[in-house]
Amino acid sequence: MPTAASYHFPDHTPETAPEAARPTMNGVTRHFGYLPAAVARMATSPQTLEGFQKANAAFTASSLDALAREVVVLTIATRNQCHLCVAMHTATLTAQGADAALITALRAQAPLPDERLEGLRLFTLEVLATSGAVAPEAMEAFLGHGYTARNALEVVLGIGVYTISTFANRMTGAPVDEQVAAFE
Structure with missing residues (x-):
C-alpha cells in the first residue's frame, strides 16, 4: 500500500519523470548503476534534483x-535524522576503507576517535546551531586543526547540499535502496 509520501512523490522512471529531470536521472543511473529511489522521487521537481546534483558536484x-x-555529510544526516543518507554514506565510508570506529561514532553522533575530524564535526554542528554566526573561539578551534577559511565556507556548502538531500528524502519518504540496505 502506498504511503502518503509515495502518493505525492512517486518513484519516477526516466519515462514517467518530467522531461527536464530525465538527463539528470540518466546521469545518476550511469554513475551508480541503478536509479536510487531518492532521485526517482526528487525528480518530481527537476530543479530540486538538478540543484542538488550541481551543488553536490561543487x-x-x-x-x-x-x-x-563524508564527516560533514554524516554529521548532517544524523542530525537531520535521514536514515537514507546515513545508510548511503555509511556505504561510501566503508567503500573508502574508513575506520569502523569512526563510522560507528559518526552514526552515534559521538566524539570521533580522530581529533582533527572531531574538530570538523564540531565545527559543522556549530555552523548549524548558529546558522553560520560561529563564535570566534569555534572558528579558531577549527583553524587550529589545520583547516582553512576556505574549508569553513566549504562546510557551509556541504550543509546546504545535504540539507537539500536530507529534507527532500524525509519529505518524500525515500526508502533505502537494496544496494545499500546492509548499511542501514
Missing part, C-alpha cells in the same frame, strides 16, 4: 578531502 570538487566531506 562540494565534491571542494578542497576538503573525501573523508572530511
Whole structure:
C-alpha cells in the first residue's frame, strides 16, 4: 500500500519523470548503476534534483578531502535524522576503507576517535546551531586543526547540499535502496 509520501512523490522512471529531470536521472543511473529511489522521487521537481546534483558536484570538487566531506555529510544526516543518507554514506565510508570506529561514532553522533575530524564535526554542528554566526573561539578551534577559511565556507556548502538531500528524502519518504540496505 502506498504511503502518503509515495502518493505525492512517486518513484519516477526516466519515462514517467518530467522531461527536464530525465538527463539528470540518466546521469545518476550511469554513475551508480541503478536509479536510487531518492532521485526517482526528487525528480518530481527537476530543479530540486538538478540543484542538488550541481551543488553536490561543487562540494565534491571542494578542497576538503573525501573523508572530511563524508564527516560533514554524516554529521548532517544524523542530525537531520535521514536514515537514507546515513545508510548511503555509511556505504561510501566503508567503500573508502574508513575506520569502523569512526563510522560507528559518526552514526552515534559521538566524539570521533580522530581529533582533527572531531574538530570538523564540531565545527559543522556549530555552523548549524548558529546558522553560520560561529563564535570566534569555534572558528579558531577549527583553524587550529589545520583547516582553512576556505574549508569553513566549504562546510557551509556541504550543509546546504545535504540539507537539500536530507529534507527532500524525509519529505518524500525515500526508502533505502537494496544496494545499500546492509548499511542501514
